[in-house]
Amino acid sequence: MKKIFLLLLLAFTGYTFAQAPFNTNIDGKCNHQQSFSNSFKNSTDVSYVADNYHMSFVKLDLLVNSGSTYIEGSAQINAQVLSPTLDTFYLELNQALSLDSMRFNGELMSPSFVNSELFVIVDEMTLGDEITIITYYHGSSSSGGFFSGVTSEYNYTYGKDVTWTLSEPFAARDWWPVRQNLNDKIDSVYQYYTCIDSEMVGSNGDLTDIVDNGDGTKTYKWQTNYPVSYYLMSFSVSDYMEYNVWAKPIQMDGDSVLIQNFIYNDPNCLSNHQANIDLSPSIMETFSEKYGLYPFSEEKYGNCLTELGGGMEHQTMTTIGNFGFGLNAHEMAHQWYGDNITCATWSDIWINEGFASYSEYIAEEFLHGQSNANSWMNSAHNYIMSESGGSTYVPQDEVYYGNEWRIFDGRLTYKKGAAIIHQIRYLINDDDMFFAAMQNYTDEYTSSIATGLDFKNSMEEFTGVELDSYFDQWYFGEGYPTYSIEYSFNETGLFLAVEQTTSSSTPFFDLPIEVYLNFGGGEDTTFKVPITSNLSTFQTEITEDFILMQIDPDNWLINKTGNIFVGTSTLENQMEFVVGPNPTSQYLQISFADNNMDKAISISDLSGRLVRQFSTKEGVRIDISDLNSGYYLVKATDGNETITRKILKQ
Numbered sequence: 001m002k003k004i005f006l007l008l009l010l011a012f013t014g015y016t017f018a019q020a021p022f023n024t025n026i027d028g029k030c031n032h033q034q035s036f037s038n039s040f041k042n043s044t045d046v047s048y049v050a051d052n053y054h055m056s057f058v059k060l061d062l063l064v065n066s067g068s069t070y071i072e073g074s075a076q077i078n079a080q081v082l083s084p085t086l087d088t089f090y091l092e093l094n095q096a097l098s099l100d101s102m103r104f105n106g107e108l109m110s111p112s113f114v115n116s117e118l119f120v121i122v123d124e125m126t127l128g129d130e131i132t133i134i135t136y137y138h139g140s141s142s143s144g145g146f147f148s149g150v151t152s153e154y155n156y157t158y159g160k161d162v163t164w165t166l167s168e169p170f171a172a173r174d175w176w177p178v179r180q181n182l183n184d185k186i187d188s189v190y191q192y193y194t195c196i197d198s199e200m201v202g203s204n205g206d207l208t209d210i211v212d213n214g215d216g217t218k219t220y221k222w223q224t225n226y227p228v229s230y231y232l233m234s235f236s237v238s239d240y241m242e243y244n245v246w247a248k249p250i251q252m253d254g255d256s257v258l259i260q261n262f263i264y265n266d267p268n269c270l271s272n273h274q275a276n277i278d279l280s281p282s283i284m285e286t287f288s289e290k291y292g293l294y295p296f297s298e299e300k301y302g303n304c305l306t307e308l309g310g311g312m313e314h315q316t317m318t319t320i321g322n323f324g325f326g327l328n329a330h331e332m333a334h335q336w337y338g339d340n341i342t343c344a345t346w347s348d349i350w351i352n353e354g355f356a357s358y359s360e361y362i363a364e365e366f367l368h369g370q371s372n373a374n375s376w377m378n379s380a381h382n383y384i385m386s387e388s389g390g391s392t393y394v395p396q397d398e399v400y401y402g403n404e405w406r407i408f409d410g411r412l413t414y415k416k417g418a419a420i421i422h423q424i425r426y427l428i429n430d431d432d433m434f435f436a437a438m439q440n441y442t443d444e445y446t447s448s449i450a451t452g453l454d455f456k457n458s459m460e461e462f463t464g465v466e467l468d469s470y471f472d473q474w475y476f477g478e479g480y481p482t483y484s485i486e487y488s489f490n491e492t493g494l495f496l497a498v499e500q501t502t503s504s505s506t507p508f509f510d511l512p513i514e515v516y517l518n519f520g521g522g523e524d525t526t527f528k529v530p531i532t533s534n535l536s537t538f539q540t541e542i543t544e545d546f547i548l549m550q551i552d553p554d555n556w557l558i559n560k561t562g563n564i565f566v567g568t569s570t571l572e573n574q575m576e577f578v579v580g581p582n583p584t585s586q587y588l589q590i591s592f593a594d595n596n597m598d599k600a601i602s603i604s605d606l607s608g609r610l611v612r613q614f615s616t617k618e619g620v621r622i623d624i625s626d627l628n629s630g631y632y633l634v635k636a637t638d639g640n641e642t643i644t645r646k647i648l649k650q
């Protein structure tokens, strides 16, 4: 999924979007169980395994139209019981929709329908028992906003109504009775949509038939036989025309993949979008080369043009607001990462969005060249570091109805998510190995779900590069490092003292950094400096003076450069220490060149008033959020020698 920035702003300025009647944790504790106990359990003796079944088949048969969010029809679900026993069947359906009737294994049922949840008490079933449940329903559930299940809008340029669905993360229940569980993919899905003659309906998989009903309506029959997650099913309906292109990934030996586009039925719409749509085959061929063959090559890829502010990677049929290169690449890349492999929990949304966002960079790199890719990464880094903290991993207690924008945080989930994959590529330091590992991961988790740690383990096993501390610091951790270098020449050559301070709760990042030297006259060199602590030293044998020193010259890493300055220190002085961040508002990290000897530390303001005093051997991190703003002096002494640093508290 990708949204334009305007919508993000609206969300932060009080714009309201789909709100469920209760807020609860989706991943940690099944949401329905909570309301279950509140509204239903008290009055009826039922089990807590109501959703413990595998959905093997779904068939939707719905009347839809471009002018409103009204839908009417039926949903059939075939399922198998996964628990030893099951005496209650559970589904979600937005209570704004009207339930007309429900049959459970042929028998007419009267489900309890409370807080958009359906509970059907059934005769006790056992492991492996087959279920067929058919629900007839109608109505309009739209509450407006980006995360609304069904949205209807009007395009003023071409004068077209359009209605589309967007179910991620919690809104599938706005348009079909569903069990919203990321752990279970539906084996195959048939979607039959009936609309007026002049319109078309796009959906997942293959368009197997268009039936003329002889009453001014047509039925579009779509079928997919690839496993699909509940939130990746969709429809879009409008007065569309079809414009198709074909990709020829090398793995298909000359055979091709259809890229089927439903755009507004107006010649100007085609001429406005054609050049961009025509880039789609090369994007698919590039991703197929890097990640492995397009995962749904037996069916198709496609796009339905709508008024969505961005795009949504519905499986084999993206719902898209425009065909801009970055958005097109992002949504197509999702077919590998976000459709074929999906996040196992919403906390691990990185598995979808980080990889789709990094694929925008990959598309720039291999189709437009390195300098375009560099621009992409530069602006990503700037956005990431526009705030000091925040993790790409979404903490479980931040995943709930109404908090969708934390899951889809543009800075943390998308841009930092992309940049930390780029850093893994840097750590592996071998592009052939990196992309082979990506393909291996893609094969390993095909048609399945993955957590961030699943990806980590897969990459470690394939490449032999250990990533434990990397994930602690960059996936679960917050903030970024700032590097300063104090350099001098000794009898061996250039000597570097690299100081690292960090912006947030992660006290230390251990990625090695590259240092670039330009000697003038076209002479230069780049070397890697291991970062072993907040104060690392590095001895080179470079004796030639240079005119420019740069940290991370190719911009691989999320980091800032502090000061690069000539010093006299060789860090043989055991009292040498670094203190930061500077300026700071929350805490100070103090790190020493030597961690074996006792030091007395004192912090005082410029009037000499003492605000902290303690002794330590090793580096410490202290909370100074209570101090007034202003300058402070940090002194360290071993009794003989004293070193002082000045810091600014903001």
Ligand SMILES: [Zn+2]
Residues within 6 Å of the ligand: 001, 002, 313, 330, 334, 352, 353, 356
């Ligand atoms: Zn996305």
